[in-house]
Amino acid sequence: MNPPSAQALTQADGEIEVTLTVNGSPVSMTLPARVTLSDALRDHLGLTGTHVGCEHGICGMCTVLVDGQAARSCLLFAVQLDGAEVTTVEGMGRVDDLHPLQESFGRHHALQCGFCTPGFLMSSYDLLSHEPGVAREDLPAELSGVLCRCTGYRNIIDAVDEVAEAHRCGIPGPGNCGSRTLVGRTPAGASGAAGGVAQETAAPEDTSGPRHIELPSGEPTIAIDLTSELNSGPADVARVLGDVRLLARCLPGAELTDDLGDGWYRGRARIALGPVRLSFQGLAQVLEQRADRIVLNAQGKDTGGGSAQAGIVMLATASGAGTSLHADAKVFLTGRIAGFGRSLAGDVSKRMFEDFARAIDQAAAGAEPDVSARPPSAVALLGGALRAHARVSLARVLRPLSRRRSKNR
Structure with missing residues (x-):
């Protein structure tokens, strides 16, 4: 044989x-x-x-x-x-x-x-x-x-x-x-x-070539306004923001598959949330790219019929010996993933951006980002989101008790 x-x-x-x-x-x-x-x-x-x-x-x-x-x-x-x-x-x-x-x-x-x-x-x-x-x-x-x-x-x-x-x-x-x-x-x-x-x-899926990505004008499904403190200096972070392929490797579940030129890229992103497994394929358009700032729009379709569109702005500013990385994103979802509650979907997205920021910090320090093309862990993402909800709920319960104790004193 x-x-x-x-x-x-x-x-x-x-x-x-x-x-x-x-x-x-x-x-x-x-x-x-x-x-x-x-x-x-x-x-x-x-x-x-x-x-x-x-x-x-x-x-x-x-x-x-x-x-x-x-x-x-x-x-x-x-x-x-x-x-x-x-x-x-x-x-x-x-x-x-x-x-x-x-x-x-x-x-x-x-x-x-x-x-x-x-x-x-x-x-x-x-x-x-x-x-x-x-x-x-x-x-x-x-x-x-x-x-x-x-x-x-x-x-x-x-x-x-x-x-x-x-x-x-x-x-x-x-x-x-x-x-x-x-x-x-x-x-x-x-x-x-x-x-x-x-x-x-x-x-039909149409990702054949560059075209203008126009985001919906209504309220986004998820709005993210998040600042992360990085240990790396602004110059090192700027190197990552200037390399779109390296930047994509920092986002869990994301992968660039083709550079179409003129700031256009084809790629895919996968995520698993419990029984819902999503695989988006689509396009990203870099609208602005500077040493301290990158602006891009992206859109993709899931094989199950859902769609996602996002407008993302990231700004890096000096913060002591390190860098403050601010992410502002508006995400519009349709299909299965849109069935999650806005609060929970927002928390999961924030956890992903926090992981994204940590991976950027690693890449800026010269290490390979500690993420892969595998879908982000549903247990880790949802667990972190639920723990955050639990902490907020517990704080709401304990706050009145603390006030009553202060009055009794």
Whole structure:
């Protein structure tokens, strides 16, 4: 057996670009080699209809179609599937035009908690598309690859058998697969369907070249006004502010991927907040860059459909033997991350800027910033924010007690 070529080997933490067609939409992602298809679908594309259960290929919750065949997405690495066509439960039907299997599952009450429903829908479709003449008595064995935790097997068998009887000449194909049909979460005001299926059209990502970044005129989602004291002197800090690539390495989760010239840069930023994992790709425009000041605008889109825009001003001034670094930022968010409360989102953003300032201080001192392209730790960011809230709350409780003690004296 010949050893693999150098091109076939990838570091454990290395990233690979993979291109898939998901529910009829071409998708390109840059992913670590060990990211499973299920995680890529859920965390990077927002297709959370693909459920994850045992992660050992036993329960069948994560079943999807890969090139027309049922596959356990938890057992496949996304990078293995470059060029493949993937169909998820979101591609089966639209909220106003359900697939026959979805209609039958609803009609026969073939779902209780709904956790197994996507797996059963995809497995049932795979079965009926390959064996349209399957007999009812064979269905329990044929569908045994998906486990129902609510034990609603009788109703599931009834639902699948009804569709099989009605479509002996061939089951209709997925009805929500077409160009740019990708994300299947229910839009605001619409109701969900069996398997959590609804239609949402993914907006095309446009980061092809420089253009003017215009920030919204309304109130920002987050406003940051923060001053950090650095040990490094102004000249050393100015060296970092003058090197955009070095500056980007100081921001946790951020990475510059291309210098487009004339103050334009392409990059990405990732953050994980509990179950919400975001990956923004977009552009940054440096509007002003001096030894003591940098002004920039940035905008990006998350693979799950959210967006972020920010205007950032950083000013460095001498402060004793060190430097005061002031950051003024206005951040506008839409999508999943905008669902966090403004107070909590603001605290998390402030923690990130504090980490940013510490990394700038390290870079100014000649050390490599102690951050990486990994998403910032949700536990650390949220923990710090919650501790700050707790301190403020405790101070509010203790302040009246302290006043009463003073009066008693």
